[in-house]
Amino acid sequence: MVDSSEFLVKKSPDTSYATYRVAMVSSNDELPKLEIKLGRLAWDAGSSSIPTLALFNDFFKTMVTPTYQLNAVNGFEVVYIDETGKAWKSNPNEIGSNKVEFFNIVQESDDRGDYSKFKCEFSCNVYRVPKNINDTIVNFKPIIDAQFTGWFKRNI
Secondary structure (H helix, E strand, O other): OEEEEEEEOOOOOOOEEEEEEEEEEOHHHOOOEEEEEEEEEEEOOOOOOOOOHHHHHHHHHHOOOOOEOHHHOOEEEEEEEOOOOOEEEEOOOOOOOOEEEEEEEEEEEEOOEEEEEEEEEEEEEEEEOOOOOOOOOOOEEEEEEEEEEEEEEOOO
């Protein structure tokens, strides 16, 4: 499991944002891999360079049933990287098949950081991301009743 986050840190009074990402990979970061993203936690970086622990915990309590969103902006996204390195992404505009729910959310800390541990169940179709504008082939792969147990890390 690989955890990482995407932070857009701005000077106060502008709002900063964090999108949390975790990937399930084989050993040595081999392909294929499945990545889920949840975002965007907003905070004032004038107070702290990363979201406070209270904001971090509250964010996950409010995102139990997020909607699918492109790049997980204010929602959830699934990215599948196939054996050839091609990216496949969930489509937020797809009606009916997209579902997601987080369970058993528990905050824990150790000497390496603060974590939001969870179980996530989701279903969606992932679509191949075209390499160029002339690529009109539409391919998709269904992900049905997936269960993902992992964590998001608060720290950068």
